Amino acid sequence: MRLYSQSEVYSNMNFFDLIMQGEDEDENILVLTKTVSKTKRPPLYKVLLLNDDYTPMEFVVVVLERFFGMTYEKAFEVMLTVHKKGVAVVGVFSFEIAETKVGQVMEFAQRHQHPLQCTLEKED
Numbered sequence: 001m002r003l004y005s006q007s008e009v010y011s012n013m014n015f016f017d018l019i020m021q022g023e024d025e026d027e028n029i030l031v032l033t034k035t036v037s038k039t040k041r042p043p044l045y046k047v048l049l050l051n052d053d054y055t056p057m058e059f060v061v062v063v064l065e066r067f068f069g070m071t072y073e074k075a076f077e078v079m080l081t082v083h084k085k086g087v088a089v090v091g092v093f094s095f096e097i098a099e100t101k102v103g104q105v106m107e108f109a110q111r112h113q114h115p116l117q118c119t120l121e122k123e124d
């Protein structure tokens with residue numbers, strides 16, 4: 001008896017095998033497996049801005065305009081949400097982009113000696 005096997009891998013992510021069995025002319029058992037990929041989206045991360053008692057409102061507005069591409073009006077509205085509620089999601093990105101935004105905000109705040117805090121959280 002001979003066993004034939006064939007496998008194709010389209011992705012290193014989640015996959016499942018389709019197994020087909022049969023016999024050829026000499027009654028050898030033929031097993032063909034084909035691996036089919038399930039495409040998986042990369043996880044997303046929320047960037048959160050936290051309220052504090054000392055960072056000037058106008059500074060927070062500049063942060064939101066500069067690093068999150070908001071208009072002055074949108075930035076003012078989001079800043080007020082953080083001020084009133086304590087925290088708000090200011091953007092959702094891939095890990096690399098989210099991490100870069102957090103780093104830029106933290107560096108900018110520290111350079112201006114404001115205690116503004118920005119962090120990231122994996123989206124469920």
Ligand code: TYC
Nearest residue numbers: 050051052055056057082083
């Ligand atoms: N609470 C600050 C103040 O009254 C303003 C502020 C808003 C600070 C948003 C941080 O993320 C923040 N000056």
